[in-house]
Amino acid sequence: MENLLRPLIVIGGSVLLTLLVGLAVDRLLRRADTRHPETPLWGLLRRCRPPLQVVILTATLRASYGEIRHPLVADHRAGIGHVLWLVLIAASAWLVVHMASAAVESTYARYASATRDAARVRRVRTQVTLIMRIVTAVVAVVAAAAMLLTFPGMEKLGTSMLASAGIIGIVAGVAAQSTLGNLFAGFQIAFGDMVRIGDTVVVDGEWGTVEEVTLTFLAVRTWDERRITMPVSYFTGKPFENWSRGGAQMTGTVFFHLDHSAPVPLMREKLREILDGCEAWDRRDWSLAVTDTTPTTIQVRAVVTAKDADDIWTARCTVREQLLAWLCEKHPYALPKVATGEAAARPPAPRSAPEAPRPRAEEAHTTAAQNGDGTAATPRTGRG
Structure with a gap:
């Protein structure tokens, strides 16, 4: 009992x-x-x-x-x-x-x-995430080492490991060169403020938002919900576009190729009307101007502003769609034209007039003798 x-x-x-x-x-x-x-x-x-x-x-x-x-x-x-x-x-x-x-x-x-600065908040969030990953890794390694030391005979194993630490270190350094490079690149990104969670970036022609940052890789969520996983060393060794760097506010452009007769002043008024009804426009700035000409068209640039990358994309699409629809409906002559008619035929080369036949020598002598002054007589018609 x-x-x-x-x-x-x-x-x-x-x-x-x-x-x-x-x-x-x-x-x-x-x-x-x-x-x-x-x-x-x-x-x-x-x-x-x-x-x-x-x-x-x-x-x-x-x-x-x-x-x-x-x-x-x-x-x-x-x-x-x-x-x-x-x-x-x-x-x-x-x-x-x-x-x-x-x-x-x-x-x-x-x-x-x-803090009201969104960029600083994203930077701190990135650093906090990486710090927690480092702390978790360190605690896990220490705990695993402490658990191993509870087994008898681990002291001898530790002595032999220390004796061969030089060779193992060289081999591990060569084998894990890429991994160690990504690890140090992760520290550089976290504390160098190169890219942060929530930043809008363009990498390899893909536009997306940084969704996750670790010590070895970085995940970018594209506009169509795809995830691009890239090593962090990419962002320390190659150029990339960071649209959120220095602030979330952005300026976008929309280009139109139109005929020379396009009504630019009316387009400017229509652009302001479109922006007044666009919620994505932050009302900081806007403009419309002719920026280039070619023998057949002119290039018109519209400039709009927005508070972040998502809104600037929406504002640009809205301006492009509505302004083109307005031109097609009200001013179709302003759209660029492509010549499709047949080329005019080349006129034939003019021919030279035929020369009058010369009189023979004896006929000219006879005529001159009849006139008595050495000139050819003019032929007459009719009587008299």
Whole structure:
């Protein structure tokens, strides 16, 4: 009876203590969150309750399992203690990651609520995301190392690993050259403010928004909901367009190729009318001017502004569609023309007039003699 009662008391007492401590901590955090609503830290720390309870339960069992007198436990005391120790290390790492995440997210939330500059908020968000990934990786490595050190014989393995660290380091450096390059490029992007989560970029001719940034890759969401995954080293080694750099406000252009007779002043008035009804236009600036000419057409450029990349795209499409429809309906003569008629035939070359036949020598001599002055007589018609 005692062998059965002791395990129940130890396990039941550990579970009860875990539940009571978890409930007490949750109530304290809830009260702190109610008293200080401007600080989201206390509400975020409530998410640490599951790993905290696992840590308390494992630590309690690790400290009291020796009181169990059951023969099964006595035969495997060392193995049970080792397993509990491994679980305690893993649960502690889980708790540390959750607490660090709560602290970082709380700091970011307070900064985002107090800052009106969207570009700075996106920059901090990118840095916070990468910092949390680094913290998670470091904690996981430390926890794994601590768990390995609990196994007997790991000291010898560690000594042999240190002895061959030089060779292993050279081989790993050569084999993971690309990975290490992406890793350092991720640090450069995070703290060099080159690209941020939410930025509108153009890479390899694709227009999209940066959706995720990690230490090794970057995901861009295109306008048609595709995801382009690119190594972060691309953004440190090749040029790319960042439409959100320096501010979210943007200026867009719309080009028209029209006939020389296009009514530019009327187009300017129509453009202002179109923009007044366009919600994407932020009313900062607009213009319309002839920017180039060719022997057959003129180039008309319309300039519009918007608060971000999405709105500038909408404004440009609206201006292009409505202005072209207005030209087709009201001024079709302004549209460019292409000559499709047949070319005129080339006129024939003029021929020279035929020369009059010359009189023979004896006839000319006879005529001149009859006139008596050496000139040819003029032939007459009719009488007289």
